Amino acid sequence: MPLLEVKSLKIYYFTLRGVVKAVDNVSFTLEKGESLAIVGESGSGKSTLGYGLIRLVPPPGRIVEGEIILDGTDLTKLPESRIRREIRWKRISMVFQGALNALNPVKRVGDQIVDAILAHESVTKKEALQRAMELLKAVGIDPRRVNNYPHEFSGGMKQRVVIAMALALNPDIVIADEPTTALDVVVQAQILNLLKKLKQERKMSIILITHDLSLVAELADKVAIMYGGKMVEIGSSDDIYTDPKHPYTKGLMASIPRLGGKKELYWIPGNPPDLRSPPPGCRFHPRCPYAMDICRVKEPPYYNIKGVSVACWLFEEKKSGG
Amino acid sequence: MSTYSYKDLILFGEGLKVYFSLARSLTEALTFKKGRNVRAVDGVNIYLPRNKVTCLVGESGCGKTTLGRSIIGLIRPTEGRIYYKPSKELEELMEKEGVSKREDFYDITDVSGKIYKLLRRELQIVFQDPYGSLNPRMTVKEILEEPLIIHGIGESEDERLEMVIKALTDVKLTPPEEFLNLYPFQLSGGQRQRVNIARALILGAKVVVADEPVSMLDVSIRAEILKLMLDLKENRDLTYLFITHDLAVASIICDYINIMYLGKIVERGPTDEVIKNPKHPYTQALLVAVPQPDPKGRWVIKEVPIKGEVPSAINIPPGCRFHPRCPYAMDVCYREEPPEYLVGKDHYSACWLHKEKK
Numbered sequence: 001m002p003l004l005e006v007k008s009l010k011i012y013y014f015t016l017r018g019v020v021k022a023v024d025n026v027s028f029t030l031e032k033g034e035s036l037a038i039v040g041e042s043g044s045g046k047s048t049l050g051y052g053l054i055r056l057v058p059p060p061g062r063i064v065e066g067e068i069i070l071d072g073t074d075l076t077k078l079p080e081s082r083i084r085r086e087i088r089w090k091r092i093s094m095v096f097q098g099a100l101n102a103l104n105p106v107k108r109v110g111d112q113i114v115d116a117i118l119a120h121e122s123v124t125k126k127e128a129l130q131r132a133m134e135l136l137k138a139v140g141i142d143p144r145r146v147n148n149y150p151h152e153f154s155g156g157m158k159q160r161v162v163i164a165m166a167l168a169l170n171p172d173i174v175i176a177d178e179p180t181t182a183l184d185v186v187v188q189a190q191i192l193n194l195l196k197k198l199k200q201e202r203k204m205s206i207i208l209i210t211h212d213l214s215l216v217a218e219l220a221d222k223v224a225i226m227y228g229g230k231m232v233e234i235g236s237s238d239d240i241y242t243d244p245k246h247p248y249t250k251g252l253m254a255s256i257p258r259l260g261g262k263k264e265l266y267w268i269p270g271n272p273p274d275l276r277s278p279p280p281g282c283r284f285h286p287r288c289p290y291a292m293d294i295c296r297v298k299e300p301p302y303y304n305i306k307g308v309s310v311a312c313w314l315f316e317e318k319k320s321g322g
Numbered sequence: 323m324s325t326y327s328y329k330d331l332i333l334f335g336e337g338l339k340v341y342f343s344l345a346r347s348l349t350e351a352l353t354f355k356k357g358r359n360v361r362a363v364d365g366v367n368i369y370l371p372r373n374k375v376t377c378l379v380g381e382s383g384c385g386k387t388t389l390g391r392s393i394i395g396l397i398r399p400t401e402g403r404i405y406y407k408p409s410k411e412l413e414e415l416m417e418k419e420g421v422s423k424r425e426d427f428y429d430i431t432d433v434s435g436k437i438y439k440l441l442r443r444e445l446q447i448v449f450q451d452p453y454g455s456l457n458p459r460m461t462v463k464e465i466l467e468e469p470l471i472i473h474g475i476g477e478s479e480d481e482r483l484e485m486v487i488k489a490l491t492d493v494k495l496t497p498p499e500e501f502l503n504l505y506p507f508q509l510s511g512g513q514r515q516r517v518n519i520a521r522a523l524i525l526g527a528k529v530v531v532a533d534e535p536v537s538m539l540d541v542s543i544r545a546e547i548l549k550l551m552l553d554l555k556e557n558r559d560l561t562y563l564f565i566t567h568d569l570a571v572a573s574i575i576c577d578y579i580n581i582m583y584l585g586k587i588v589e590r591g592p593t594d595e596v597i598k599n600p601k602h603p604y605t606q607a608l609l610v611a612v613p614q615p616d617p618k619g620r621w622v623i624k625e626v627p628i629k630g631e632v633p634s635a636i637n638i639p640p641g642c643r644f645h646p647r648c649p650y651a652m653d654v655c656y657r658e659e660p661p662e663y664l665v666g667k668d669h670y671s672a673c674w675l676h677k678e679k680k
Contacts, residue, residue: 041540154631184381189611189626214613237617257570267545271510
């Protein structure tokens with residue numbers, strides 16, 4: 001049984017100007033110690049999906065349908081009080097986007113980690129502080145700096161503190177939402193190394209939410225590509241990188257600028273859809289070079305092609321053709 | 323000491339320094355301490371060959387934006403001179419006003435308001451943030467018409483409208499009539515950046531500083547904007563200073579690369595030279611750190627040879643400013659700032675390591 005199983009999850013925002021289907025019928029599984037990357041462009045619903053997993057979808061959004069099964073328990077059915085006590089941070093924690101601003105500027109970093117521990121466990125403050133120091137050490141910060149304030153830390157170190165906070169209760173799953181966007185490449189490489197080490201040493205499952213496919217390759221075992229609130233392709237990262245199947249995935253892969261690669265520029269024409277009124281049929285069809293008649297009217301089902309799940313009508317053809 | 327042939331250049335700056343003074347704190351004022359400076363740009367030579375893309379690559383806070391703004395006169399440099407080869411029309415005026423000259427270049431570091439205004443037409447900038455750099459209360463037409471009005475171009479509103487329509491067509495916002503009356507919030511990020519480019523070009527720019535023009539756009543549309551910029555460069559004989567933190571993007575679109583660290587250019591040269599044969603330890607580390615889209619990379623912990631983070635530009639380390647992070651630091655690096663050594667064709671690196679090899 002997988003550690004986490006998400007089944008036909010739908011998260012909609014009910015705005016005055018219409019219903020935004022930010023996450024629409026998304027399913028995936030995550031094993032213990034596995035890292036999954038959820039990749040998508042702005043407005044693809046990837047962050048909403050992350051918030052959904054810890055039941056923190058901001059209003060007017062809410063989970064409309066589907067199941068989030070963690071170790072046999074459906075999180076969508078649990079009351080908020082139990083989520084807060086038993087699940088959030090304890091089982092699943094999150095490194096929020098813009099983590100550099102996620103720390104309280106007038107509180108020592110140690111105390112902020114201690115708060116997280118004390119809110120969940122009945123330990124003494126001294127024990128909690130001891131743990132905070134161990135956590136700082138684990139993320140590569142000198143434990144003696146436990147009494148420093150956030151402004152005394154550099155950007156990369158703040159990011160490490162935020163990661164340490166996410167690890168405070170030794171969760172099974174850490175969701176990292178764009179953990180390195182505000183950081184420079186050298187620091188980004190250091191943070192990636194940290195996440196790799198944590199994954200190997202603690203057998204932690206990581207869900208990495210990002211738009212950067214180069215970053216994903218550095219960390220993820222499994223990759224899920226989101227477009228317009230839908231998961232269009234999911235598979236092992238080896239498969240997705242060497243043989244992308246969905247036309248959107250192919251386009252994205254070709255758009256990555258590569259060092260020392262071909263000096264050609266490739267892009268996907270058009271713009272991402274407005275989720276308030278997504279195009280009918282397959283949401284990618286207005287930008288798809290292979291769009292057929294059926295794509296404009298009917299949403300594609302998932303096809304399983306050698307272990308990769310892909311939502312595209314192209315594979316229907318191949319089936320009937322051969 | 324440059325081997326750049328001056329005849330290929332359109333603009334260059336030498337010995338540029340831009341310091342920002344910090345407000346003194348009460349204790350500092352009471353103890354008569356000297357005010358401190360942020361040395362954003364600290365002694366830089368920069369050369370822009372005509373009709374080429376020159377990149378300025380560096381981490382945040384290295385001074386790349388400040389340098390970019392200073393060479394087109396948006397920030398006055400504390401020290402150093404900027405030279406520019408203007409259009410015929412402007413050249414006549416500069417000649418008449420007696421602007422000082424060096425070969426074919428005019429010193430534009432401090433010029434009269436009249437010349438400055440004309441220079442502004444030729445030296446333009448595309449800002450990073452397509453969301454913050456367009457006035458949300460103006461329509462696309464108003465945004466593009468404003469520079470024409472300010473510079474008194476176009477006899478009538480109809481004539482200006484025609485220019486606006488042409489500018490929109492040039493940046494492929496077609497059909498232009500559909501965009502004229504839209505407000506920025508009605509445009510996608512890519513469309514906004516096109517409006518930004520149109521605004522920079524509508525007065526007939528010759529040199530454009532592009533400050534991270536695609537870093538806030540989605541991956542799938544970045545290349546489209548880059549391609550547009552390259553096409554415009556060919557069609558209109560433009561010269562770009564392209565500021566970016568992304569070496570992969572720089573390696574694709576730039577002809578020349580300048581690597582900047584803490585206010586200094588530490589390595590510069592033709593793009594392929596610098597990318598394939600990096601000489602400065604900082605450039606080497608940057609190249610290692612760039613994530614590669616290869617899933618095999620997830621099994622290895624990538625050792626980036628440099629430690630820590632960029633120090634503050636207020637307290638720049640003595641000697642070579644990179645020495646606290648440099649894996650090869652020697653005694654001399656702690657004491658003396660390295661000069662630029664020629665390490666390949668048109669390829670310079672400011673590092674003491676090259677001295678030994680000589």
